Amino acid sequence: xxxxxxxxxxxxxxxxxxxxxxxxxxxxxxxxxxxxxxxxxxxxxxxxxxxxxxxxxxxxxxxxxxxxxxxxxxxxxxxxxxxxxxxxxxxxxxxxxxxxxxxxxxxxxxxxxxxx
Amino acid sequence: xxxxxxxxxxxxxxxxxxxxxxxxxxxxxxxxxxxxxxxxxxxxxxxxxxxxxxxxxxxxxxxxxxxxxxxxxxxxxxxxxxxxxxxxxxxxxxxxxxxxxxxxxxxxxxxxx
Numbered sequence: 001x002x003x004x005x006x007x008x009x010x011x012x013x014x015x016x017x018x019x020x021x022x023x024x025x026x027x028x029x030x031x032x033x034x035x036x037x038x039x040x041x042x043x044x045x046x047x048x049x050x051x052x053x054x055x056x057x058x059x060x061x062x063x064x065x066x067x068x069x070x071x072x073x074x075x076x077x078x079x080x081x082x083x084x085x086x087x088x089x090x091x092x093x094x095x096x097x098x099x100x101x102x103x104x105x106x107x108x109x110x111x112x113x114x115x116x
Numbered sequence: 117x118x119x120x121x122x123x124x125x126x127x128x129x130x131x132x133x134x135x136x137x138x139x140x141x142x143x144x145x146x147x148x149x150x151x152x153x154x155x156x157x158x159x160x161x162x163x164x165x166x167x168x169x170x171x172x173x174x175x176x177x178x179x180x181x182x183x184x185x186x187x188x189x190x191x192x193x194x195x196x197x198x199x200x201x202x203x204x205x206x207x208x209x210x211x212x213x214x215x216x217x218x219x220x221x222x223x224x225x226x227x228x229x
Contacts, residue, residue, distance in 0.1 A: 033216055042120075042205050042219030043160070056216065091160070105217065107152075107160040 004108035006092050012114045013082055020078045021111045025094030032075050033105060034067055035091040036060065043091055049075060050097075082115045089113075118142050122206045122220035129196055130228050137191040137223045139180075139206035146211035149173075149182055149189040152219075154203045163191075163204070201227045 005024045013019050025032050030051050035043035046065070047057045051072035061067075064082075069075040079086055089112050093105040122139040129135060141149060151163040151173070164173030169184035178193045189206060206220040 035216075040221070042207070042221050043217070045216030045218065048216055058216070093160075104162055104165075106162075109159045 023092030029094035
């Protein structure tokens with residue numbers, strides 16, 4: 001078990017471009033969460049999946065943001081028409097809520113997005 | 117709505133000093149409470165948790181008690197070390213343990229030798 005991984009670790013893009021991030025959760029974790037963290041702030045919840053179903057989306061998740069988890073394993077977060085305000089660290093976490101799971105959210109290292 | 121308020125940093129202490137980082141939360145429902153730590157250059161790690169009133173979470177010499185009457189979950193350690201220098205985040209999660217976390221803004225702790 002290698003933990004939660006995220007790719008890329010850093011992304012620099014120009015305003016107006018689309019970007020996509022990937023998160024690979026701990027294997028067999030059924031829940032996957034996305035958060036956004038800006039400098040000097042705590043992470044803010046964006047959305048989460050149970051298996052392939054997206055169960056909750058925060059008000060922060062504007063219509064330019066879309067997340068998928070097509071096979072209930074890895075997930076992607078896409079931001080369309082990026083804006084400078086999208087510059088942040090995007091964090092992924094996973095947890096197990098099945099029998100025997102500890103419900104703890106394990107975080108990945110994050111993808112740092114810079115929009116120029 | 118749900119929120120978490122924690123003391124602003126940075127907090128600077130000398131090695132072996134006593135540490136308290138205050139955290140209060142909104143009392144909606146029966147939340148679980150957490151302290152996460154982020155060491156320099158590393159990802160968020162769970163430090164300790166408490167899932168119901170009067171529970172005490174503890175790990176690595178840190179402790180926090182779930183106080184329903186004061187809606188608080190203050191982090192304490194009796195004798196801090198330089199290696200404890202990090203950013204500490206208090207967080208709440210709605211009862212049931214499966215939903216998104218609401219974090220405080222974080223407290224940067226600096227321990228001087």
